[in-house]
Amino acid sequence: MENVKKAGWTHRVVVTVLMVYLLLPLLATFLYAFAKEWQATILPERWTLEWFSQLFGDVRFLDALWKSFYLCAISVALSLVVMLPAVFVITVYFPKWESFMKGIVVLPYAVPGVVAAVGLIRAYSQGPINIAGTAYILIGAYFIVILPYMYQGIRNSLLTVSAVDLLHSAELLGATQTRAFINVILPNIWPGIITSTLLSFSVLFGEFVLTNMLVGGHIQTIQVYLYQRLGESGHLASAIAISYFLFILALSMILMKLGQKMNRGIEG
């Protein structure tokens, strides 16, 4: 990319303003998490690690963090296992169903979290599937919440690499459909899949309304924990927010690196 025009000052200003807008609240939260006293000055008067030591000294925090992590991980993994073959089959063999699927997957946007939660609790607190208040109902709900991201992400990756043409080429060269999927389709849609996975994971990690209503009293995720301790101290809440931000950041970076390693052929 040698002939990319150098960005003019207007572009720089726009980007700078955007960055400030996005990062300023984060920076303030960050400072607040380390502040001992911060009232009448621009920067805190005294610094402390008290909030973090309090936080990490609390077993419930690490417990909540771990719970959030594995609940989200299970939901995303489950979604991947179900959606990847499903979207592949629809895109390649039943393109007519696409418009129908498009409608279905945006339904989670159309139903407000509160409504969904009440409906789910009613439906699953009696009868054969009595799972209200358990992790199962949460995982089920999470699966639905990330449906749009997973569907669109996988579908777009398939379309971008013209999966149908690749599949046909491989088949005519003598590959079975399963083999063609594994050594031709999968390696090429991987970057897109990683992105949707990350996005879904972050969305679930920050989800509060559904979680709190469905299992708030039974299972303490990081968001539920954050909400409970919000009232105690703003500093502590800031520390929680910062910790979980860094956690997501680290996780994203690991996944990205992993994705790049698997795709040295595609990016490079």
Added chain:
Amino acid sequence: MSAYLELQGIRKQFGDANVLNHVNLKIAEGEMVTLLGPSGCGKSTLLRCVAGLTEIDEGQIILAQKNIVHVPPRNREIGMVFQSYGLFPNMTVSENIEYGMKMRGASKEERRKRSDELLAIVDLEDKRHHYPRQLSGGQQQRVALARSLAVQPKVLLLDEPLSALDAKIRKSLRTEIREIQKRFNMTTIFVTHDQEEALIVSDRVCLMNKGNIVQEGTPEAIYTTPRTEFVARFMGSYNVLTRPEVLSLFGQVDSGSESFAIRPESVVLLSEETRSEAIGTGKHIVDGTVHSTTILGNVLRYSVLAAGVRLTIDALNDSRSLRVGQNSPVSIALDASRLLHLEKEGA
């Protein structure tokens, strides 16, 4: 002609639309046949049916004395090159070429040897470790060609392989494809919508329209003797005339045809001197006016209005050719023996 590949009564419907109407086609071993036609005429569908990527509703596909209708694509021993190349982005050029052999269980040395041979043929030996995205469109299509030849298919199918390339590459690659096809004596079906491409590369051209093969023959025959109005229009630049138009130009006509065609180079534009020479040669001389003149390189194309009929006339662009301005009066000479009598559509 002994048929190596034979299509018998192929029918395909998508919903209510008949995409292929009992298509019959015989192809000899080593022959290169072009399916030519406008978009939506069914040519690509027919190709995909042969490959097994689209199931047919009715008919037989006989390849080397074997009916392959129920054979899955991977066992049909048919190679195919797509308009979009279809190269695997995660594999290098040589990995792409060797993929088919790998699926068929060839040894590493064997694969290596064959891919080296093919890379030499398509002139990409120095690109073997490149990834497809590092190659130009023309190079990618050559890799795709090499990849489909690597497994030594019985038939090679080319689905508009040149349509995504720019004009210059298209011209050189079509010659290259033809040379490679002859070298391997590869039975080939080439699909295109470009009549020039079809005339240049093929042994035989099948012109398709609305799910039927409307005319087939050598490039020469298809070009010089279109059977119907559709063929005449599709093969380009023919003056297609209705019966009243022919009557007003020639005065009379000795056939019951409703439509006629005459090639633009068979009509001669006359200057004052040549007009007097032309009288008495049995040609019909008609007066008219020039509507426009276009230079197509070595050919001058005039649009002339004569006896109320708009005619396209081609003449060699040399020192003797007539330079006439818009609306200047001219005369034209028409030879009745050059007038083609066209059959009714679908007859």
